[in-house]
Amino acid sequence: MSAREEILGRIERVVPTRPAADVAADYARIDRGYLRRHHDDGVLALFAERVADYRAAVVRVPEHELPAAIAERLAARPGEHGIASGLPEEWTAATAAPLVRDPAADALDGLAGAVTGCAAAIAETGTIVLDHGPGQGPRALSLVPDYHLIVVRAAQVFPDVPEALERLDPSRPLTFVSGPSATSDIELSRVEGVHGPRTLEVLIAE
Amino acid sequence: MSPTAGTDRVAETMPTYVGMPSFPDAAREAVADARLRGNLAHATTTIRGRRAAAVAELDDWEALRAAGKQIKDHVLANLGHYLRLLEENVTAAGGTVHWARDAAEANRIVAGLVKATGETEVVKVKSMATQEIGLNEALAEEGIAAYETDLAELIVQLGDDRPSHILVPAIHRNRSDIRDIFLRAMDDAPEGLTDSPAELAEAARRHLRAKFLSAKVGVSGVNFAVADTGTLVVLESEGNGRMCLTLPETLISVMGVEKLVPSWRDLEVFLQLLPRSSTAERMNPYTSTWTGTHPGDGPRDFHLVLLDNGRTATLADDVGRQALRCIRCSACLNVCPVYQRAGGHAYGSPYPGPIGAILSPQIRGIGSDVDASLPYASSLCGACFEACPVAIDIPEVLVHLRARAVEQGPRHPLERAAMGAAGWTLRSPTRLALAQRAASMGRRFAGRRGRIRRLPGPLSAWTETRDAPVPPPESFRAWWARTNGGTEGDGR
Ligand code: SF4
Numbered sequence: 082m083s084a085r086e087e088i089l090g091r092i093e094r095v096v097p098t099r100p101a102a103d104v105a106a107d108y109a110r111i112d113r114g115y116l117r118r119h120h121d122d123g124v125l126a127l128f129a130e131r132v133a134d135y136r137a138a139v140v141r142v143p144e145h146e147l148p149a150a151i152a153e154r155l156a157a158r159p160g161e162h163g164i165a166s167g168l169p170e171e172w173t174a175a176t177a178a179p180l181v182r183d184p185a186a187d188a189l190d191g192l193a194g195a196v197t198g199c200a201a202a203i204a205e206t207g208t209i210v211l212d213h214g215p216g217q218g219p220r221a222l223s224l225v226p227d228y229h230l231i232v233v234r235a236a237q238v239f240p241d242v243p244e245a246l247e248r249l250d251p252s253r254p255l256t257f258v259s260g261p262s263a264t265s266d267i268e269l270s271r272v273e274g275v276h277g278p279r280t281l282e283v284l285i286a287e
Numbered sequence: 288m289s290p291t292a293g294t295d296r297v298a299e300t301m302p303t304y305v306g307m308p309s310f311p312d313a314a315r316e317a318v319a320d321a322r323l324r325g326n327l328a329h330a331t332t333t334i335r336g337r338r339a340a341a342v343a344e345l346d347d348w349e350a351l352r353a354a355g356k357q358i359k360d361h362v363l364a365n366l367g368h369y370l371r372l373l374e375e376n377v378t379a380a381g382g383t384v385h386w387a388r389d390a391a392e393a394n395r396i397v398a399g400l401v402k403a404t405g406e407t408e409v410v411k412v413k414s415m416a417t418q419e420i421g422l423n424e425a426l427a428e429e430g431i432a433a434y435e436t437d438l439a440e441l442i443v444q445l446g447d448d449r450p451s452h453i454l455v456p457a458i459h460r461n462r463s464d465i466r467d468i469f470l471r472a473m474d475d476a477p478e479g480l481t482d483s484p485a486e487l488a489e490a491a492r493r494h495l496r497a498k499f500l501s502a503k504v505g506v507s508g509v510n511f512a513v514a515d516t517g518t519l520v521v522l523e524s525e526g527n528g529r530m531c532l533t534l535p536e537t538l539i540s541v542m543g544v545e546k547l548v549p550s551w552r553d554l555e556v557f558l559q560l561l562p563r564s565s566t567a568e569r570m571n572p573y574t575s576t577w578t579g580t581h582p583g584d585g586p587r588d589f590h591l592v593l594l595d596n597g598r599t600a601t602l603a604d605d606v607g608r609q610a611l612r613c614i615r616c617s618a619c620l621n622v623c624p625v626y627q628r629a630g631g632h633a634y635g636s637p638y639p640g641p642i643g644a645i646l647s648p649q650i651r652g653i654g655s656d657v658d659a660s661l662p663y664a665s666s667l668c669g670a671c672f673e674a675c676p677v678a679i680d681i682p683e684v685l686v687h688l689r690a691r692a693v694e695q696g697p698r699h700p701l702e703r704a705a706m707g708a709a710g711w712t713l714r715s716p717t718r719l720a721l722a723q724r725a726a727s728m729g730r731r732f733a734g735r736r737g738r739i740r741r742l743p744g745p746l747s748a749w750t751e752t753r754d755a756p757v758p759p760p761e762s763f764r765a766w767w768a769r770t771n772g773g774t775e776g777d778g779r
Contacts, residue, residue: 098368220529
């Protein structure tokens, strides 16, 4: 007997499989008395505060000042920065720092940083979610370089985890980012900066 | 270790650490080690306070906890259905699913997959399942080197040590221990390395970077697998998980068959419960999800190994089954007074603390001294149950397993496993509170099972000698709080 048949057989003897409709009916009965969101108002301010709690730099900028804000951030970090196809052209229109569009995998470790957009953000937990679609690049782009600048549009910020998850497409690879790389492994205290980007900066465009 | 019928099963399922003495013997040694106790007390006391704050921030915590429990119970009650669904969806998304009856089979599968790539090295992100099956040792026997990439795992691996905590396997090491280990065993450790946590983290970053960039095979565990989409989820902090999950060409993930959730939306519960319970954060720094393979991004080859290894046997026990709800957050360790004194190693398994005390004997069977004694590695104070984000009634399972241990076989010298033997002096206010807790457990137990009139094992002694209703001068929890987790003078 194959391992699959044997394991499923062992399970079957204890909890026999029931018709899918019965399973679905039971699933629908799960009591979801928890809140869909913990905050209604001041969602953007909450998001900015919660991201900053992780010791990431957060700046709220009017949409039209975004190019200047990006240029200023990158100027402070000498070296080439990676960007992905699909990043709005105007975002980097004012940037003087050298940019590499869609860098090759083996070039990533030599980059000073990466600039990406995102798919959604969660105010309550200060989380930004990338789905690695246009303007975000493959997962390695915002992982290997030591600096990550993320642009979050105000409309992408959801108050809490449930509403953000609803909007995300699980068939895409997703990366949830809450602050810079950190560890709790030394005496259970959070220390920023291990393998992922040690500096995370967030621009909220409104 | 007594050569009992259970020994073979132990070897096939989860290695007991060689020559592992029973819990009280191992705990006695640990309790005598003042430095270990100091490190543990410091770390667990810190995290306890932070976790309480992170949980208190959400008014609906109890509702989330109840939903988490119900979702997991629903999965367990329909496990075959959801496993087939997961398999179907992972396969449709380009992944390959393997099934392993036990540790030996899982190790053979992983070793075979690595060999098929022609590689002799793998990078690993911390995974309880691969520790449970002893994967690194099994790969080493096949000439494959497994590099642990979590900071704590690295500390354990370089220190030639054993993990002692689910979340922070090197919790028994303080910063100066870590510096010493790095200087001794890390070939590229910078000269003049100090014990500042930032410098230690930097040393680890430099040490592993080249490995990440050149690795062709990654091995991971899984925190959640979403049955209706085939999505796998890994939560982590350092970014080593992202490295292992996305840079290699081949990814092999090993998960216990119970790690399922039915639907994508269920993550809305667990992504709130897990980070706050484990690292006391609103959210852990990084969570990665992937569904099969994604062209142009990440591994081209994805393999998922579904591991039974005693889980279906645990499922068959209607009281013990709830242990399979566990999401490995480690909150129960951090609040446990016995764990804080005895340390993780005394539990003789990769699963220490309260969850280990109910999981290891169920996965491995009560065949060895350490497993037979584990159900006694608790004072039944109930702090673990209160902290558990999926409401596993650990004291209930402990009492149940004690009864099973007594029923099964010649009377084991279990009484000496009572907490007194572990060097844990039960001072009077504590003892009273514990006895009362035990008595209330007993009532619950008798009520539910309807047969047992008297508590088994050492509890019988407690129920028999306990003076009737003397109200405790102070509850256990109050004593615990007042003495800062028993670390400060008891002021008897
Ligand atoms: S038993 Fe509960 S508290 Fe303990 S690790 Fe598992 S989920 Fe966390």
